[in-house]
Amino acid sequence: MVADLTTLWMCGLPGYTPLELMDLSFDSGYVTIHNADTLARPRNLTIEEAIALLLGLDLVVQSMPPDRNDLKEIAQGLIDRLSLLANLPSRTRVDSNVNELIRTMITSAISKKQAVKIQYHSLYSDEVSKRTIHPLEFRVDGTHEYLWAYCEKAAGFRSFRVDRILESSISGPRTESFQSSNSTVANSITYSLQVFSRFRDVAERFSLDEMEKGSQSPGTSYSSQWLLRAVMASAGAVELTSPQEIRSHIAATASGLLDRYKAG
Known part of the structure; x- marks a missing residue:
């Protein structure tokens, strides 16, 4: 109020x-x-x-x-x-993909400091996962509405696009205390890129400040799926030099795509 x-x-x-x-x-x-x-x-x-x-x-x-x-x-x-x-049509309205029942339930959970179980469709991995979150507040970024919450599965704070929350239910009262909504996530991924071309596009995609052709540029991400897709989307403009596990995943994904082209 x-x-x-x-x-x-x-x-x-x-x-x-x-x-x-x-x-x-x-x-x-x-x-x-x-x-x-x-x-x-x-x-x-x-x-x-x-x-x-x-x-x-x-x-x-x-x-x-x-x-x-x-x-x-x-x-x-x-x-x-x-x-x-x-003299305007009364049907003038804003179409929203957000389930209002889900929004109302989460709003209530925020005010009552309750945990929520959600089924979420991740944009990065294109997978549906179940997780328990502790919602803190709604935020608007551009044309989308996000929920800022502590995620037990990720063991850190995450933002969830509200229109990608497929289901939700009250899990119970919060059982954990959080340092602050600006806490950093412990399980972040440190990576290194070698940049070859399309410097402006690469700088915007990976939030890099200064780079030269062939130089190594360090970075940090909280999602291996995002890093994989970002490198693939750069189409040869960058090479991920570390970590090796994600390099191998990128190589396997690229090989699978080539096999599909050959088969088609």
Whole structure:
């Protein structure tokens, strides 16, 4: 509740200077909006503002718990009125691949400090795995929403794309204490690359600063699958010189692909 109220400090009328933002305070269970008269004044909306409100209301409806039909009816009423006044279709909406039941359950687990069992489709390995996580917060990066959590399987903190969580269930209360959400993972992989070409592409893919042709560039990763795919995607621009185990895996994968081309 406090986090939601704090968010309101960044809300207000277009312009978003201190003169247009909400001036509110909350104490002893009471919330006071000091500039309510200013915020309540009727105003004309531009087409861009109306669309933004419609999309925002649609996201609010999608994120509501299934049993809060009363709130959904209020939001839908606002959508219908706004659509009529702005001459826009009331079906203006944002399509999301996120299962709202999963999001609602994880949100509840965060507030109650509970562990969660999930079935997750990994983008790097293209595999579905089961793991127990301790969710901490949701984050948005670009166009995707991620869940930042401690993963028991990885023994460290990980981010999970929310739309790739296939199933979830409450595992129970947290039984472990974590140092902080910024802790480093103990089982990281240290590797070394030899760079031959496409320096800008390689620098962006592996987050390298300075390199010369044929030089050795060290790096760190938390996923052997990511490292394998990144080297394969570089298409000969780099060679992984260590560790040997992942080098062998890359060689076997490349050999298998060549065999498929020959067979086809």
